Each structure stands twice: as structure tokens, then as C-alpha cells.
Amino acid sequence: MSTSTLSALALRDPRKEKLQERTREAKVRYLMAFDSGQSRREREPEWLQARRASAIAHFEHNGFPTVRDEDWKYTDITSAANLICEPQFGLPTARDEKLESSEIQQFLLNTQNALRLVFVNGQLAPHLSTLDDLPKGVSLLGMRDAIQSHGALLQAHLGRYAEADANAFVALNTALFTDGAFIHLRKNAAPAAPIHLLYVNTAPLTAAKVRNLVILEAGAKAKVVESYVSLTDDSYLTNVVTEIVAERDANLDHYKEQLESDSAYHIATTQIKADDEANVQSHTFTFGGAISRHDANAVMNGEHIEVTLNGLYLAGGSQLMDNHTVMDHAKPNCHSFEEYVGVLDGKAVGVFNGKIFVRPDAQKTDAKQSNRALLLSRDAEVNTKPQLEIFADDVKCTHGATIGELDDEALFYLRARGVNKNDARDMLIYAFAHAVLENVSIPELREQLENQLMQRLRH
């Protein structure tokens, strides 16, 4: 027997093997669920049926990722994949008509006239949403309804950007999504109020597959906030795909806050496609979930585009938070900015992977990437990997990664002025994390995030 076989045997982990076996079963059940939804899908337009069929074919071919896949090296999703093998899996969860507005009050943006869609366990709750009296040039509705009313736009955009062949969860989302938000801004439309998309979980073992599409026509301007929250401490899965299209000179501030229960799984992709002179800022705030994975990908498919991808994550206990980003400079003269900041305590694990592609055409690219992590405990861990692939020669690309602990000198300085040790610690952690919040352009959201940060720092 060779040495390598010996070590392979020694590393056999029966528990893990069982999970992997169950993951293979989960795949089969997913495929069966897709088949059983055939009659429901037959009522959908043919183009959508074709996209769903193509997506499930990719999933059938690729299956769930494992830690042997480079992109999932630190994030073992076997437990998340298995979780969704529940009886109600594959079926749309019943609309929770009973949910009262008072129950979601705490999650609402404290702004006047915010436009709002509320989803309960993945399904639109019309009685909690703003569906009438929308500003001029703005369409805001549930995806299921949009399939009926905005077929041509959906056909032109839905599933055209997020790649079902590259990511199993995107494939499953495309194949099985039942609802989500559809936002369309006509040329130069610029509603003053932010658009708030609130996704509330109320029950265990749900597997919401949320599909959002945001289209900004030329010159349109908007602020969009996605909030994922839970009214329970249960385990469930949220699988989100948000596709964003920013046409010429459009301007979007996009925020996603993940405040799921600490037992939940949250696997999301934000896919941005920007045209000439567009400006898109996308900020991700990750506070909840047992395992959280967020892919933020931007393709700059024009010139003089500016894209910002920022992130803040706060992980404690045994939480795992994984952020993967791709900045794809396809054309010349674009700027991209990226700053990811993480604070990790307990046995938490953080993952950051930041790819920057500069295509052969993309001269005069200016790309900046930075990621910083603060480790508050010996058992916390962060895995960070900047990945620059540059095929043009006249470009500026900078990246920096720092991983550190609290500065003892600063801590002593604060204490020597009378600030108690815990307060001094909180002050330093808060200062470290706050840099990302300074760019939040909706004051009420910034305040809400600051409160979240403060609360989660309390010992």
C-alpha cells in the first residue's frame, strides 16, 4: 500500500462521508422537485421555461460544490445543501397573510415615503408593500407578477448576467425561483425615496429562492436596499440572486444587509452589469447566519464606468462568512473601488476572495482593492486572497490585505484616560468597522447599521 493511500484512509471521516452521501441525495431530490414542478412551469412563457431547463441541466451536470472546488475551498455547504431536503422543499411556501406590519416595524427604514416590497418566506406580501402611487417612471412589483406584465423586459435581462453554469446556487435559483423583486426605472427616472426590499423569514426549514432584477435605464438614479431578516432563531436557507443592469449614465446606490438568524444559511449572488458612464455602488453588510456566502460580481461593459463594491462583516461564535468578488474591467477608462472589512471573534471564519480582471482592451483601468480583518480571538480565522489577472499594459491596479489584532497601545491609551477596558475595546472595534458605514448615503440606513454594529459589539 502506498503512503498516499494510507494517509487518505487515515483522513476518512465517516461523518463527512455521510454528509456527502446525503448531498448527492439532495441533488437527486432537487432534480425530482424540478420535474414535479413541470405543470406549474407550463403556465410560464416559453423563454423562461427554456432558461429554467438550461439552468437545471447545469446543476445536474455540476452538482453542489465541495471544498475541493477552489471557489468553495473554505466554505463547506454540505449542511446547507442537506437542510433543504425537507418535505416542502421545491414548493413555494404558503404566503403568510397573517404577518402584521407591527411585526416588521423594527426592520423598516425610518424614512418618509420609502417605496417598499416585503417578502415573507420568499413570497411577496402585498398587504405590507407599496404597490400603488409609484413615482413617475418607476415600476416596482413582485417577480411572479412581473413575469405576466413585463415579459419583454424580463426576457431581455433575466438570467442573462448571473451565470448558472458557474455557480450551483445560481443554477438552482434560476431553475426554481418563485418570487422576488422587479424594479424598473425608465430613462432619467430618479425617485427621491429609497426603494426598500425586505425579506422576512418566519418559519423553520424554509428554502426561499429569491430572484431580483433591477433595471436602470439611461440616466436613471436610485437607491435600493435589500434587507434579509428573521423573526425566528430557526435554521432555514435563503438563496438569492440579484441581477442589476445600469445603462448609460445610470446611478445606483445598492445596499444589502444580511441579518438572518444565527442558524440560517444565506447564499447570495449580486451580479452587476454596467454600461458607459454608469456609476454603481454596492455595499454588503453581513451580520447573521451560520454560513453566509455572498458573491458580488461586476462587469464593466463600457467606458468611464465607476463601480464600488464594499463590504462589512461581523462574525462571532462559529459563524462562517464568505465574500467572493469579481471586478471585470472589459473596456477602457473604468474605475473600480473595493473595500472589505471584517471583524471576527470566537471561532468564526472569514473568507475573502477578490478577483480583478483587466481584459486586453481595458487600457487606463484604475482598480483599487483593500481588505482588512480584525481578529479578536485566537480561534478566529480569516482566509484572504486577492487575485489580479491583468492583460492590458497601461493600467493602475492596487490591492492590500491586512489581518491584525486590536492595537494594545491604543487600548492602553484609552484606558489611561479613564475609559473602561470593554468600552475601549468596543470603541476601537467600532472605529475599525465604521469606515465602511461612512459611505452609506441613506442616513436612516446608516443609523440602523450603526446601531446593529453597536449592539453586536456588546459583551
Place this chain on the structure above:
Amino acid sequence: MSEKPVLLEIKNLHARVEEKEILRGIDLVIREGETHAIMGPNGSGKSTLASVLAGREEYEVTGGEVIYKGKDLLEMAPEERAQEGVFLAFQYPVEIPGVSNTYFLKAALNAIRKHNGQDEINPVEFLKLVREKMALVEMDQSLLNRSVNEGFSGGEKKRCEIFQMAVLNPTLSILDETDSGLDIDALKIVSNGVNQLRDERHASIVVTHYQRLLNYIVPDFVHVLYQGRIVESGGKELALQLEAQGYESIKEVQEAVAS
């Protein structure tokens, strides 16, 4: 004339950092209202003494005791010492990105007030206090909203230390090489700030390598620290004598005594 009450008493204090013994038996009594200068060559233990009094954790006290206001100072956490009125002006003030001067100072002041059973200071009163004390050290108000010491020049940092001291109004100030890195104008401003805080109650320990500072902050007593011990004490004239003769004379005398 009856003597003033003792504020701080250091008895046979020994301390080390890592394996190196730096303080080797310090004795010092400071009464209310007094200003004591601690002088000595590099490496004599001046800054170590300041750090041990403020509670810096890298220093291990291996013997002796320090009684402050009748309590065991060495038993207290750094913040407790500050709350009891001990203030260390740092030789190298620390930059803290993301924490504004105002926020930091208010938190410090309120922690001290809370310790003394007082309510939090109201914002208007705080602003008034801050303005008044900034003027004392001719500090630019625009520094208030900046992060603590971030991007400050050497002189600005030292002024900011004295400004903080003025706001927090301590009972015992320890100035650790506050003159280092200051030009003569900044030195005058900083000294002036310190002098205005001198009163019947407030005592200071001024740690310095050079006599220069003591032209402006005139001490009641001068102590010479050498190899971890106070080897000579006297009035303000001792500083002038040191200035004239240099530390070499002290070293020679000490080496003669040792042999």
C-alpha cells in the same frame, strides 16, 4: 507651617520589563500641590517609572509599593487610576484612526464623572469646557473632529495631551518627556498650559532629560534617577547644576561609590 497631606508615596519600588530589571528601589513622597522633576540620562528608568505609575501592563512590579490617596495604586487597573485622578501625558501619543477627539474625550470625561458619582456632562457644558481648554494650549478647533492624534504633527500631539489633561482635570499629572520634539514656541505654549493648571491641590511629576523644560515649568523638587534609583534630590538649582555639569558627573560619583 504644617506640611500638606501626602498624595503619592512610592516605597522601594522595583519593576522589570521582560527579564530586565529597570527600577531598582525607588523612594519618593509627593504632597498635594507639589511639582517634582525627574531627570536622568537615557535608560535610567524615567519613562519606566511613569509607565508603572499609569499601569502599563508590560511592566512587572517585582517589589515595593505605591500608595496614592491612601490606596494601593498598583492594585488598580489603568482606567481606575485615571478615574482616581492620575493622568499620564504620553511621550509618544497614540494615533487612533476612526475615533474622533471629541467622542474620545467625552467618553473619558464621563467615565471619570461616573466613577465620582456625577452625571454625564451635558453637551453644551462640554463644548464650553473644550473650547476654553483648547484656547489654553492654542490648539486649532478643527482638530476636534479629527481622529485622535491621526496625522497630527509632533507639536500638535503634545499640545493635545495637555489639552486632554486640562479637560480631565487630574489630581496627579505625570508628564513623560513632554518637551521631546517640541520647538521653543511650542514648548512655551505647552508649559504655559501646564502652569495654569497648577494649584494647591494638583501635583505633577515632570519627567525630562533636559533642564530646558524646567525653565518654564519650575519644579519644587528635582530628583536624579540613575540605574533605576534616585541618587540625588534637591531644589530647582539641582537641575541647573546638572545642566552645567552634565550627567557624567553623576555617573562618576555613582561609580566611585559602587567601587
